[in-house]
Amino acid sequence: MSEHSERTSEGQLRRALSALRHDPLALTGSVVLALLVVVGVAGSWLAPSGINEVDVDRMLQPPSWSHPFGTDELGRDVLSRVMVAARVSLQVGLVSVGIALAVGVTLGLFAGYYRGWLDNVLMRCMDVLFAFPVLLLAVAIVAVLGPGLLTATVAIGVVYTPIFARVTRAGVLSVREQVFVRAAVSIGASDLRIMRRHVLPNIAAPLIVQTSLSLAFAILSEAALSFLGLGVQPPAPAWGRMLYDGRGFVTEAWWLGFFPGAAIFLTVLAFNLVGDALRDVLDPRQLTVSEARRSAT
């Protein structure tokens, strides 16, 4: 009984939160994410100086009290630029994963619920997308649509759609065989209602986990695209772009590349830590594994 009650509904959210609080790694990840969100939202107000304030007297200054992250080749404050770029990264990450989530979950729901030819057509399309390396596909899409923040976002969204479609479909396939779905059919509920009210809530856990993990990869992809000059266009700051600009100065001004790189690293790490912790709590398969381990000892 207690296993059942632990596994359901509002207990799940509470358990997720308490797990985050008690797991030191997950707690660290959450704190970093919280900081990131604050910086992302209020970065331009919090930044000590303007992002495009050129100061030719203070070019390539190493980190100091007045410029904790140093200055770049145009004398711009690296700290301010890293802070403002956080917004770009978060925005691209959230919007692109939002696209992937909306499209992927919808396709996965229909494919898994109706099976048959629809399933085949949709999932083979997803397989085609899935077959390409993530970055290659993103670059190809940006090449077609033209570089820029919006196209980079769309490209990353497209690239991460198949994983959501797959996770959703896998969940739907198991949930649709449950008796409560048959019960809903016997009541006369429409397919859309069954998908929305019965199937989706019961596959929320793996989707939440996948979302947090995908956010990390989406942010990494955005950095890569910007590094290649296909994302955010200068002079607007982006971590990937700053990394690219700093690569010519690795020997004489390490801080140009180090701080944006560290920002990417910490962000991705934080999302992964939180995602892993959520998986441990929410994903039933993982739960049964840990339960099995517990009962075996």
Add this chain to the structure above:
Amino acid sequence: MSAPRTPAEVVAELNDLTVWFPSPAGMVRAVDGVSLQVRRGETLGLVGESGSGKSTTGLALLRLVDPTSGSVRVAGQDVTRWSRRRLRALRRRVAMVFQDPQASLDPRRTIGASIAEPLVVHRLSDGRAARRRRVEELLDMVGLRGDLADRHPHELSGGQRQRVGIARALAGEPDLIVLDEPIASLDLSVQAQIMNLLRRLQRDLGLTYLFIAHDLAAVEHMSDRMAVMYLGRIVESGTPAQIWREPAHPYTAALLSAVPVADPQVERERRRIILSGDIPSPVDPPAGCRFRTRCPQARPECAETDPVLAEVDPDHRAACLFAGAAVRAMRSP
């Protein structure tokens, strides 16, 4: 009960229904030529071993599985070929209570939301407040407190959950409720409570039941008429009194002989008819009489002729070439 011999209105009926499922081993003939009628206000009991096709028969009546041939009629309409969409409106008329109340309730939804679903789907009550009142009324009808509406299924006991399943079935005021092994997964003491609840509800609300179970005593206790299924066929039908006192089919006699009697004297003298072997595969049922491979009274003719359900007494039918005689032979010492 209506006067004898004046047929009451038929709420639902199956005519020569077959349901075959494809499987790697071949076609599984889950239901293979079943006809039955459920009349308003009665309980028709359907009894059989697992694999006899009794649950599939119930599901076919709701068109939750598609018939391979034959017809399904509900409220006078032939619904055999109706589309899923068209069936939705009909679903209010026939409700179902499932065997496992834990599995049949969505773990993510509150009890109240589950019970209210027929009301929402068929637009039976206006607004949240009216719906809430109706849900509390339904909970009260099945003997549960109204505040359970805000709980989730895992917070309830098995018996309480099955009461919720019954409340949900009542919500749309259906003409017929299919009870698919409603007590099989419950504790013995709770089984009696649920059966009494079902009988009380039937009396108070004039409900019609198709009661599916493998427990012969439960079916006898609940039903006005009953049918015994074996390997996708009905082998005997009649009133519980007829079948209990004078079973005409050897299979029924064997089933009955396995039911313990509460009288020690009778119990000591009870002769058990032990059936040998397992129920044959529904992929490849025996030619002729399906029961002949396990029948203690099987004769050469049984392999040649597939017996039809024939009247042995008024309203009492059996599908056996030697109906009555075979049973008498089995029971004589």
